[in-house]
Amino acid sequence: MRKRFPSSSLSSYGSGWSTNQRIAIGATVVAVLLALAGVVALLTGGGNSQQTPDAAPPAPTGGPSHSEAAPKPSSGSGSVPKPPQIAEPVAYAKAAAQMLWSYDTRDTSRDQQLAGMRAWMTTETKYADWTSVAGQVPDPVLWSRMADQDQHATAHITEGHYPGAFKQALAEDPSAITEAYIYVVTVNGKQTLSWKKGGGGAEERAVTLAVQCRPNHDCTLAAIAPSVTQ
Template identity: 50%
Template sequence: MPNSPSRGTDSVFRRRLLIGLGLLLAAALTAGLVARLSGGGHSARPSSASSPTVPLSPAPSPVHSAAPSASSSAPATGSAGPTVARPPHTTSPTEFATAFARTLWSYDTRALTQQSFVSGLRLWLTPESQYADASSVEAQVPDPVLWSRMRDNAQTSTATISEAHLPDAFQRAIGKDPGSLTAAYMYAVTVTGKVAVSWTGGGRGAEDRAITLAVQCRPQQDCALAAIAPTVYP
């Protein structure tokens, strides 16, 4: 059955949004605004074949956080045991992005299935379907086969967020055209942090991560996730 014109328009908009955010992040990186990841590139990311670890993948002022807040760690209801944290009630793009990155990078494969983890992350998406890009979120989660292997190894991950900020390139763009923000109230937020992973047999590992999110924060409404921009490495 052919796609409807509106669905095609939504797809084009989301693609342009991701491309635009990717360009903003690239500009911010060249300005030295995003912390350099350990190892400097994809070579620093452990492969799933050689290790049980997962391939490692803005308010105007930075947010520093080492522990989840009560609002961002409230579990979703409807199931027993550990669940995926629900979105916080906040109008701050950086506070929201901090909470989401912590949730995305923290998991317990012993207690959660891949499907339940993905479903929990979908709750963070904006209800405005023309902006919500679920596929960009799901792309950050190990596929069911890899998740099963991780579960066999009782793998868990805990994230510590270092900071979250609006890339300078994004702020300059909004400064030049303030009206562009009011179309969808979308903010680009870059979050950096460190992830500690452990698995059966006492195995442990840690590495730095960085991600840029498209966060929608309309006036007098809680922020919501629109999409995850492609990661760019220095």
């Protein structure tokens, strides 16, 4: 079995939005668009995968607390890239997905990983669902086990697009976007994992992100959104 993040980690997406965030975003276009899409299930990732025949440590189970606090700025961000200055939603979502699917436990602590991810988030707390993003990082014990095996991952993005439900809803009511300027974008790609003694594997990935792109401002990440994949 390959050593990798559990299903509620950076390598797979499925953390739900909190009740407060659903209420807050429910007053915005995101709620309208997702309701029209009839979304009730969260994105689970998965797909075709390959791995080397080398035996790998057992995959950890469990995940971080949903009450994960924002990391202290002084912890640094390790190998996590800084958010790019991009004002186009699809391009930003593709960059964010690549960031979320990439990590390196050899030179980045868990706190640094969280700090680096936090820098990509919108500062508008009404729309920011940090829990859905922080929930992708394993708890300290699991991160430590991964670090013991020098586990790291890179990502290749193949495409990003607005789901059909989002485009249809926006066409029906263009003004709905103008309160929060939050766009729903689905991104597809591949994650390649590596660890000690030549171990490794590759998996197809997909994620739907809520990205905030106000006019004349760079985009920011609002949340890992429920699945809208068409």
